[in-house]
Amino acid sequence: MSVPLAERMRPKTLEKYIGQKHVIGQQTPLFSSIEKGRVPSMILWGPPGVGKTTLAYLIAQKADKHLHTISAISSGVKDVRDVIHKVENSGLFNQNGTILFIDEIHRFSKSQQDSLLNAVEKGIITLIGATTENPSFEVIPALLSRCQVYTLESHGKSDLIHLLELAIAEDPFLKTKKINLKETELLLRISGGDARRLLNLFELIITICADLPEINITNDLVEKNAGSTLAIYDKQGENHYDIISAFIKSIRGSDPNAAVYWLARMIEGGEDPKFIARRLLIAASEDIGLANPTALVIANTTFQSVQSIGWPESRIILSQCAIYLATSPKGNAAYQAINQAQELVRKTGDLGVPLHLRNAPTKLMKELGYGENYEYAHQYDGNFVFQEFMPENLSNINLFHAGSSKKEQEIKNQIENLWGKKYPTL
Numbered sequence: 001m002s003v004p005l006a007e008r009m010r011p012k013t014l015e016k017y018i019g020q021k022h023v024i025g026q027q028t029p030l031f032s033s034i035e036k037g038r039v040p041s042m043i044l045w046g047p048p049g050v051g052k053t054t055l056a057y058l059i060a061q062k063a064d065k066h067l068h069t070i071s072a073i074s075s076g077v078k079d080v081r082d083v084i085h086k087v088e089n090s091g092l093f094n095q096n097g098t099i100l101f102i103d104e105i106h107r108f109s110k111s112q113q114d115s116l117l118n119a120v121e122k123g124i125i126t127l128i129g130a131t132t133e134n135p136s137f138e139v140i141p142a143l144l145s146r147c148q149v150y151t152l153e154s155h156g157k158s159d160l161i162h163l164l165e166l167a168i169a170e171d172p173f174l175k176t177k178k179i180n181l182k183e184t185e186l187l188l189r190i191s192g193g194d195a196r197r198l199l200n201l202f203e204l205i206i207t208i209c210a211d212l213p214e215i216n217i218t219n220d221l222v223e224k225n226a227g228s229t230l231a232i233y234d235k236q237g238e239n240h241y242d243i244i245s246a247f248i249k250s251i252r253g254s255d256p257n258a259a260v261y262w263l264a265r266m267i268e269g270g271e272d273p274k275f276i277a278r279r280l281l282i283a284a285s286e287d288i289g290l291a292n293p294t295a296l297v298i299a300n301t302t303f304q305s306v307q308s309i310g311w312p313e314s315r316i317i318l319s320q321c322a323i324y325l326a327t328s329p330k331g332n333a334a335y336q337a338i339n340q341a342q343e344l345v346r347k348t349g350d351l352g353v354p355l356h357l358r359n360a361p362t363k364l365m366k367e368l369g370y371g372e373n374y375e376y377a378h379q380y381d382g383n384f385v386f387q388e389f390m391p392e393n394l395s396n397i398n399l400f401h402a403g404s405s406k407k408e409q410e411i412k413n414q415i416e417n418l419w420g421k422k423y424p425t426l
Contacts, residue, residue, distance in 0.1 A: 005174070005203035006196040009167050014058040018195070019159045020051060023150045030150070039063045039099065041120050041127040043135045043144070046152030049194025052130035055152075056101040059128065066098040068125075072107035077115045084119045098125050105129030106138035113140045120146050137278070154193025161188075163195055164202060174206060178214045186219040190226060201226060243269075247322075248279055252287045256326035263315075263322050273314040277303040280321050291331030291405035298324055331403040333411075340399050351391035384418055 011017050014034070017024060024031055033039065039059055044052040060067035068083045080100075087098045100116075102108070119125045120143070127147060131138060135149055155163075161184060168179050191198035202217075205225045209215045243265050250258035266276055277299075284299035302321040306314045360370035375385040388395060402412035 004200055005167060005171060006199040008171055009163070009199055010054050011058065014062045017051065017055065017058055018163055019155050020055070020152050023152060024055065030148075034059055034063050037063050037065075037097075039065065039097070039126050039128075040148045041146055042148045042150055043105070043129045043131060043139060044150055044152055045131050045133075045135050047132055047154055047193065049191070049196040049198075050152045050154060051195065052152060053101075053103060056099070056128045056130065060099045060101075063097075063099075065126070067101060068098060069101045069103070072102055072104045072112075075102075077112050080112065080115045084124060087119075087124055097123075099128055100125040101128045101130070103130050104132070106131040106133040106135075110140055113143050117142055117146070134278075137274075155195050156193075157188060160184075160191065160193070160195065160198055163199065167199060167202065174203075177206060177210065179206065180214065180216045182216045183218045183222075186222040186226075187217070190222070244276075244279060247276075248283050248287075251280075251283050251322060251326045252330065254326055254330065256323045259322045259326045260319055263318060267311075267315050267318075273306045273311060273318065274303070276318055277306045277314075277321075280318070280325060283325055286335045287330055287332060288325060288328050289331050289334040290411060291329040291333075291403065291407050293407075295325055295328050329405040329407065331405040331408045333400055333403055333408050336401060337399045344394070344397065344399070348391075348394065351393060354388060354391065356387070357389065386419070 014024065014031070015026070022028070030040075044055060046052060056069075057067065066087075068087075070079050070083065083100055100119075105113075116125075116127060120127050127143075129139070129147070135144055139147075161181070164181060164184070164187075168174050168181075187198060187202065190201060201222075205217070205222060206215060208225050209221070243262055247259060247262035247266065250262055263276065281296070281299045281303055284295040288295040299321055302317050305317050309317070355369045356372060356374040358365070358370040360366045365371075375387045377383050377385055379385075390397065400411070400415065402408040
C-alpha cells in the first residue's frame with residue numbers, strides 16, 4: 001500500500017488517541033474544555049512520533065473548528081499573514097473559530113513568531129504549535145505567554161504494544177497476514193518511544209516476510225531486517241537521551257575522558273551544538289554551582305560562542321568546557337537549596353512579608369507600619385546587622401547545606417560567623 005502504516009493507523013477520534021493521558025485524558029481540564037468547544041492556544045512539546053500532529057487534528061475535529069496547517073520548514077511570514085487574512089475576511093473566527101497548526105514552530109524566526117501575536121491576542125486564530133525543542137528557548141516570550149505549554153511524553157511499552165496489536169487487527173493489509181508478536185524488545189528499543197518509527201519499521205518487516213504463511217516477530221527477525229535503522233546515534237530517539245545522560249553523568253563523576261568520548265559521539269551523530277551547550281550550562285550550576293562559580297561563566301561563554309560559530313569549530317569550544325567542568329570541584333548546594341525552598345513554599349503557602357521588609361511608597365503604608373524598624377545594613381560595621389528576613393513561622397529554617405568542597409565550606413563558615421546559631425543545621 002502506498003500510504004505508510006503510521007498514516008493509516010492515525011486515530012479518527014480524540015477518544016481513540018493513544019497515550020498522553022496526563023494531557024488529554026477524558027478527566028483532564030483540557031479534554032473538558034475541548035468538549036465545550038473552547039480550545040486555548042497551546043504549544044505541544046515532545047519528541048518525534050508521540051502524536052503532536054495527530055492531536056492537533058483531533059482537537060480541531062472534537063471542538064468543531066476549522067483547521068489550517070502550515071510547516072515552519074517551508075512557510076514564512078507571508079503564509080501566516082495569508083491564513084490570518086483569509087480567516088478575517090471569511091468571518092470564520094466569528095463562528096466556530098479557526099485553529100492554525102504550525103508544525104516545528106521552533107524553526108520560525110523571532111519576526112515570524114511576532115507575526116502571530118496580534119491574531120492570537122485578538123482571538124482571530126487559536127494557535128497550536130508543535131515542537132521537539134524546549135519552548136522556553138525556541139518560542140519568543142510574548143508568544144509563549146499567550147499559550148499553554150503541554151509536554152508530550154515518549155510512548156511507554158504498553159502503549160506501543162497496544163498500537164502494534166491494533167495494527168495487526170485493524171489494518172487492511174496486516175490483517176490478511178498471520179502475525180504473532182513473539183518478542184518485541186528490539187522493535188521497541190529501536191523505536192525509542194516513537195510510534196511512527198515503530199509502525200513503519202513493523203510494516204517494513206512484514207512486507208519483507210509477506211510470502212511466509214506465518215510471521216513470528218522475534219528479536220532475531222527484527223535484527224536481520226531492520227538494516228540501517230539500527231543507527232549509532234539517533235538525534236531524536238532513545239539513544240539520544242542515553243548518550244546525553246552518559247555525558248552529563250561523566251562530568252558529574254569528574255571523568256574528563258568519558259565526557260569527551262560521549263561528546264564525540266554526539267558530534268559525529270550530528271547533534272545540535274546548542275543542545276549540548278545548554279546541558280553544559282545546566283551542569284555548571286546543578287553539579288558544580290557554588291563549589292566553583294566560574295564554571296557557570298565558562299559554560300555561558302561556551303553557549304554564546306557556539307551560537308556565533310557553529311560546526312565544526314564549536315567542537316573545540318565544547319570540548320574545552322566539558323573538560324573544565326569534569327575536572328572542576330563539585331557541589332549541588334544551590335540545586336538542593338532551591339528544591340527545598342520550592343517544597344517549603346508549596347507546604348506553607350503564601351506567607352506574608354514581615355512589615356519591616358515591606359515597601360512603603362505611600363503615606364498610608366507608612367502609617368500602617370510598612371518598612372518600620374528596618375535596619376539598613378550599610379550603616380553598620382561590616383555592612384551587617386542581625387535582623388529577621390524570613391516570615392515569622394519560618395524564622396530558623398535553613399535551606400543551604402554545604403557539601404565537602406572548599407568553596408561551599410567557606411560559605412558555610414561565613415554564614416555561621418554572621419548568623420551564629422540562627423541556622424543550626426548548616
